[in-house]
Amino acid sequence: xxxxxxxxxxxxxxxxxxxxxxxxxxxxxxxxxxxxxxxxxxxxxxxxxxxxxxxxxxxxxxxxxxxxxxxxxxxxxxxxxxxxxxxxxxxxxxxxxxxxxxxxxxxxxxxxxxxxxxxxxxxxxxxxxxxxxxxxxxxxxxxxxxxxxxxxxxxxxxxxxxxxxxxxxxxxxxxxxxxxxxxxxxxxxxxxxxxxxxxxxxxxxxxxxxxxxxxxxxxxxxxxxxxxxxxxxxxxxxxxxxxxxxxxxxxxxxxxxxxxxxx
Numbered sequence: 001x002x003x004x005x006x007x008x009x010x011x012x013x014x015x016x017x018x019x020x021x022x023x024x025x026x027x028x029x030x031x032x033x034x035x036x037x038x039x040x041x042x043x044x045x046x047x048x049x050x051x052x053x054x055x056x057x058x059x060x061x062x063x064x065x066x067x068x069x070x071x072x073x074x075x076x077x078x079x080x081x082x083x084x085x086x087x088x089x090x091x092x093x094x095x096x097x098x099x100x101x102x103x104x105x106x107x108x109x110x111x112x113x114x115x116x117x118x119x120x121x122x123x124x125x126x127x128x129x130x131x132x133x134x135x136x137x138x139x140x141x142x143x144x145x146x147x148x149x150x151x152x153x154x155x156x157x158x159x160x161x162x163x164x165x166x167x168x169x170x171x172x173x174x175x176x177x178x179x180x181x182x183x184x185x186x187x188x189x190x191x192x193x194x195x196x197x198x199x200x201x202x203x204x205x206x207x208x209x210x211x212x213x214x215x216x217x218x219x220x221x222x223x224x225x226x227x228x229x230x231x232x233x234x235x236x237x238x239x240x241x242x243x244x245x246x247x248x249x250x251x252x253x254x255x256x257x258x259x260x261x262x263x
Contacts, residue, residue: 093163107230
């Protein structure tokens, strides 16, 4: 696909026309966690990609009866065998956050970008070099492996306020805004609605009959508890086909966000 991007386009358009193979693949997923859904999408694409041999997915690494962890993907391409760790994350940058990834928080303040990066670099990526992993890889006919990661997602910047992009972020990273309930203002004529978790991975597209009216959103917001968990909202605009496309995404958080010890 990297050498012949038109083949990728053709495959995606064919999948758009008939997504039954993808739906059948996703139906085998027992977990509802967003990260597992993300991994499953990657595995489906890699399994179809020309020039790539998908050797294993979620390869369990064990020490006797104890599971030490797993390798998300093991694949072979023209450059050799790769151990690929996959993660999907959405982080919010507090006002005046510097370039330190540790300052960027998950919506519920339970995790930090810096902590995730440290875990990937210090634990997940080196795992494929360990003795137990070498045994598991040898059963696949693999002697040497290169460890790499793909961390996708969105970074959300404060509104109002300012935050610097965390060090290492792709300059073209996907982004949104976050704001507290007290700062929420909706311009006349705008269409907003909450986005369900399973739809967080890509720009939203909503059929005309499923797009909320302004009154419906106002009623939803009126009954939303002041200390409700963060909600991901999207502003929708009509397209030429009569559907509604995402134009902007915002995390709506409580007035005392971030919820940190001592706050």
